[in-house]
Amino acid sequence: MNHLLSIEDLDRAAIERICDRAASFAEAQERDIKKVPALRGRTVLNLFYEASTRTRSSFELAAKRLSADVVTFVASGSSVEKGESLKDTVLTLSAHRPDAIVIRCPWAGAAALLPRWTDAAIVNAGDGKHEHPTQALLDVYTLRRRLGSLTGANIWIVGDVLHSRVARSNILAFRAMGAKVTLAGPPTLMPRDVQEAFGVEVRTTLDDLREADVVYALRMQHERMAEAYVPSLREYASVYQIDGRRLGPRQLLMHPGPVNRGVELSGDVVDSPQSLILEQVAAGVVVRMAVLYEVLASARTGEPAPEPQTA
Amino acid sequence: MSAPGIDPLVRAPVPAVDLLVRDAHVLDPRAGHDARRDVLVRGGEIAQISEAGSIEAPAGTEVVEARGRDLFPAFVDPHVHLRTPGQEYKEDLETGTRAAAAGGFCCVVAMPNTDPIVDSASVLRSLRDAAARDARVPVGFMPAITKGLGGLELTEMAELRACGALGFTDDGRPVVSAGMLRRALQYQRLCGGVLALHEEDPALSAGGAMHEGRVSALLGVAGIPSISESSMVARDAEIAGYEDGRVHMQHLSCVASVDAVAAAKAAGWKVTAEASPHHLCLTEEAVRGLDTRMKMNPPLRTETDRRALIEGLRSGVIDCVATDHAPHARDEKEVPFEQAPMGTTGLETSFAVLHTELVLPGVLSLATLVERMTAGAALLELPTPRILPGEPANLCLVDPDAEWIVGEDGYESRSENCCFAGRTLRGRVLLTIAAGAVAYRERSFAVSAAPEPEGAGA
Numbered sequence: 001m002n003h004l005l006s007i008e009d010l011d012r013a014a015i016e017r018i019c020d021r022a023a024s025f026a027e028a029q030e031r032d033i034k035k036v037p038a039l040r041g042r043t044v045l046n047l048f049y050e051a052s053t054r055t056r057s058s059f060e061l062a063a064k065r066l067s068a069d070v071v072t073f074v075a076s077g078s079s080v081e082k083g084e085s086l087k088d089t090v091l092t093l094s095a096h097r098p099d100a101i102v103i104r105c106p107w108a109g110a111a112a113l114l115p116r117w118t119d120a121a122i123v124n125a126g127d128g129k130h131e132h133p134t135q136a137l138l139d140v141y142t143l144r145r146r147l148g149s150l151t152g153a154n155i156w157i158v159g160d161v162l163h164s165r166v167a168r169s170n171i172l173a174f175r176a177m178g179a180k181v182t183l184a185g186p187p188t189l190m191p192r193d194v195q196e197a198f199g200v201e202v203r204t205t206l207d208d209l210r211e212a213d214v215v216y217a218l219r220m221q222h223e224r225m226a227e228a229y230v231p232s233l234r235e236y237a238s239v240y241q242i243d244g245r246r247l248g249p250r251q252l253l254m255h256p257g258p259v260n261r262g263v264e265l266s267g268d269v270v271d272s273p274q275s276l277i278l279e280q281v282a283a284g285v286v287v288r289m290a291v292l293y294e295v296l297a298s299a300r301t302g303e304p305a306p307e308p309q310t311a
Numbered sequence: 312m313s314a315p316g317i318d319p320l321v322r323a324p325v326p327a328v329d330l331l332v333r334d335a336h337v338l339d340p341r342a343g344h345d346a347r348r349d350v351l352v353r354g355g356e357i358a359q360i361s362e363a364g365s366i367e368a369p370a371g372t373e374v375v376e377a378r379g380r381d382l383f384p385a386f387v388d389p390h391v392h393l394r395t396p397g398q399e400y401k402e403d404l405e406t407g408t409r410a411a412a413a414g415g416f417c418c419v420v421a422m423p424n425t426d427p428i429v430d431s432a433s434v435l436r437s438l439r440d441a442a443a444r445d446a447r448v449p450v451g452f453m454p455a456i457t458k459g460l461g462g463l464e465l466t467e468m469a470e471l472r473a474c475g476a477l478g479f480t481d482d483g484r485p486v487v488s489a490g491m492l493r494r495a496l497q498y499q500r501l502c503g504g505v506l507a508l509h510e511e512d513p514a515l516s517a518g519g520a521m522h523e524g525r526v527s528a529l530l531g532v533a534g535i536p537s538i539s540e541s542s543m544v545a546r547d548a549e550i551a552g553y554e555d556g557r558v559h560m561q562h563l564s565c566v567a568s569v570d571a572v573a574a575a576k577a578a579g580w581k582v583t584a585e586a587s588p589h590h591l592c593l594t595e596e597a598v599r600g601l602d603t604r605m606k607m608n609p610p611l612r613t614e615t616d617r618r619a620l621i622e623g624l625r626s627g628v629i630d631c632v633a634t635d636h637a638p639h640a641r642d643e644k645e646v647p648f649e650q651a652p653m654g655t656t657g658l659e660t661s662f663a664v665l666h667t668e669l670v671l672p673g674v675l676s677l678a679t680l681v682e683r684m685t686a687g688a689a690l691l692e693l694p695t696p697r698i699l700p701g702e703p704a705n706l707c708l709v710d711p712d713a714e715w716i717v718g719e720d721g722y723e724s725r726s727e728n729c730c731f732a733g734r735t736l737r738g739r740v741l742l743t744i745a746a747g748a749v750a751y752r753e754r755s756f757a758v759s760a761a762p763e764p765e766g767a768g769a
Contacts, residue, residue: 087645107647108532109601128649129531168531191528192536198529 001294003122005112007133007172015176019141022283022290029065029286039066042296045098045120046072047089049105054257054281055125055134059102062288068296071096086110087117094118099296103127121295129165135256136169138287140177142280143214146252151178154211158240159218159264160189160229166256167218171198182212185240188229205239209246216254217242220264233263244268252276319477320418320449320693321442322408325748327355328373332708334363335377339384339698340678341685350382352704355747359700375742377708381677384696385417385707385743389687390482390507390561390585390633391658393419393450395441396434397426402638402725404445410636410658410724412447412751415707415740417696418688419636419658420451423460424483430455430466432474439475448745451477451691456495456506460484465495469502477691480507482561483608485543487513492547496556505583505691507559508547510568511609515539520649522610526595532649535610541567548575548582559690560584562635564609566619573628583690585633586620588661589730592668593617597730603644603651604730607637624683625675631686634661638726655730660717662709664731666738706744713739720754 001014010018028036044063048056056072063070073093084092086105093101094117101118103111104125111124126132143150155174161167161183174181175198183194184203195202209215220236230236243266247253253265253275261267269275330352337348337360347363351372359366368374393407402410411419421438423429429438435454442450454471456479458464468479479495486492486508495506516539521527523534544560548571551558560572563586575582589607594614598605605611623629637654644651662684669675688695696705718732743751 085642085646087642105647107649108530109649110647112601113645113647128647129533131531163531165531168529191531192523192534193525194528196528197525 003115004133004291004295005122005124006131007136007169007176010176012176012178015137015140015173018137018287018290018294019144021293022141022286025286025289035065035067037067038293039063039068039296042068042099043097044068044070044100044102044292045093045096046070046125047075047093047101047103048072048125049075049103050126052104052126054284055104058281058284059125059288061285062292065285066289066292068099068292071098086113090114090117094120100292123291123295126165129163129168131169132165133169134284134288134291135166136173137291138280138283139170139216139254140173141287142254142276142283143252145279146276147213149178150174153179153213154182155179155214155216156182156184156209156212157216157218158184158206158242159220160224161185161194161218162189162191163221163224164218170216171200175199184209185218186230186236189224206246210248212251214252214254215242215247217264219256219258220260237263240264241266242269244272247272247274249274254280257281317475319451319475321439321475322446322449322746323442323444327747328704328744328749329353329369329371330373330375330744331366331368332375332377332382332706333366335380335382335708337382337698338678338681340682341384341695342697342699344698345678348382350698350706352706352744352747355704357698357700357702357704360698375708379710379712380741381709381711382698383415383681383707383709384685384698385705385745386415386662386684387686387688387693387696388416388419388634388636388658388661389559389631389691391419391421391636392424392638392654393421394425394638396438400725401640404442404450405447406723406725407636407638407658408445408447408450409751410656410722412743412745413723413740414658414660415662415709415743416448416658417705417707417743417745417750418449418451418693420453420477420687420691422480422482423453423455428455428459430458430460432467432470435471435474435476448743448750451693453478453480453482453507455479456481456486457491462487462491465498468495468498468504472502472504476504477693478505478507478559480509480561482507482509485509485511485513489546489550493550493554496551496554496558499556505557505559507561509561510540510543510547512539512543515542519610520606521598522595522612524595524613526598530599530601532601535608537565537567537612537616540609541565541571544568545571548572548580551575551582552578552580555581557581562587562590562609562633563620563623563629564590565612565616569619569623569628572623576628583630584623584628585631585687586624586629587633587635588657588664589655591617591620591624591632592664593730601648603646603648604655604728604732606648606651606653607635607655607730608653621669621674625679630683630690632661632665632683633687634658636724638724639728640726641728644728654728656722656724656726656728659722659724660729660731660736662740663715663736663738664734666711667736671737704744704747706742707740708742710739710741712737715739
């Protein structure tokens, strides 16, 4: 695997391979010295066109724990605000000879353009409302640890699917792993033809939420109110909030963060034992280590990466 | 108001041609030709059409051996963007009309969304002056309906008509206000000139970058729903009917728009419509890879829509083909899909792509294609190219069997944002004669002149 651009590019075996490698890195994370020398001497460049605390720090930590050198460019305040095109920015940064570029960009397909302009391995850290593949991988990893296998699992993704790259990547990843995916949310925030596009079920209420083994709540952005997608957060919460009343004791709860307590999730479910939210954050680092290792250790050979030395 | 006294078409002066096309398959459905013929052009006019092999070339007349080749009336494109003035880095009158000639066109009509916008007589006059220097084929101009394409104030339509305006359009933008369109249609009674309408309700399309449907759901790209077009087509057809005005619906893209035009025609309203080669040959599936060359407005839609457009073109509900040739510079298109400007070039590929995708598979007859690629003239009250004695020579010679790869030899256009780039097409324009003069000759196309008269040196 040379790049990670989209979950669409991965089959079940590739997803499992990344999760297995993440698990082996996770063992190292239990030690006092968390660093492994797997990518010593390699340079990872984070190029972030959008504010993102957790994805960015997660990638930085992942690179550092693999002993790679890591540089982060944040678009605000840089030449990008002076009108430099994505192409020119990438050409300029490529002159530093990074081995991998991790890119977060507000435009769909941006990551997929980069291989035209650089030899670096590209990791998509979110492109517009299109995809966020490492989020999907860490969610699969988290669920696998809890459920063993996703085959046959009923996963409900609840909320603003229309604007969610997390939803799109997770639908693809969960389905690739054999889960059954149901989408629920306001009809105004559900893409037209999404059922046909992804082979999922679509509901407009949470009446049948008890069918779910896993409830994956999406973040509800405040600006959706101004755009008249929903009349008020109060009404949204009354119909779609996952709370103690709606979440059953045997159901697992996930969320990509950051959580709006009292909007998409009630405070009590965030803190409940069913919540995997902090496990997702922890998984973020080891899964991104696995992804960086995958694209860098196998980038030039085309072969699956050899087992890393974790000692 | 009487018809304007000046020719609405302009081009650079060129010598009239003398030429004998020998043994071509001459196809002009309006003139009743569909047979092997010799066609003699003298002084830029069609002088004689006779049995193949029956005409002797007068001395000094170039002879084109055309056995196995098709000779059509040259095409007319009522909808192109030539980018002059102000955006000559994308295209200009010379490169745009060179592209037109290479596509077999003898006439193109330029849209006003330039910089400055063609919304005053002074801009129109200077543009016509430039065309009289630079244009390889005759060009007509359609100034804006509203000043600055702003949708708020009418342009000085009467003065513009007197300066040669073919009609009016706010192309690139809709006339959002029904009241404003109604005023323009009322004013049309004074000044004439078709109103060509880009139909789109921005309340439904704003922010969209591709067709709203299965593929936009997959890609997470905001969609442009088909109703944003069809609801405006229906609205404006009805307003035109009420005012007995003349409107032309640009670049139809969906089933419901075709239905709305059919209903308008059935009601007797003066409504015509066009469709572009890309909407006739491509669907939203082409956008899967977020290739910015596939980004246009209106967007590529579904297979059902595409089939409805083809059927509309076949039946005549859609009157003509228009390329909406929209060149953009490479760096403008080499950006993420959502940031890219809308538009594809089309002049150089239109005939070949429709021949390959519709005629060869038997979906559309060649005669119908030729008819629809020339019908744009009459819609804009221009003379229709015809292969008849005494008519000005507007001819397009095509090798129907020649295969070529789009873009392989570059483009005549200054821009390369062609949605058909890389496709292998069958059918290549070899020679274009526009208004009596040679406008294009394919590079590898050999011509053999008749023996020079004695003593006439080169």
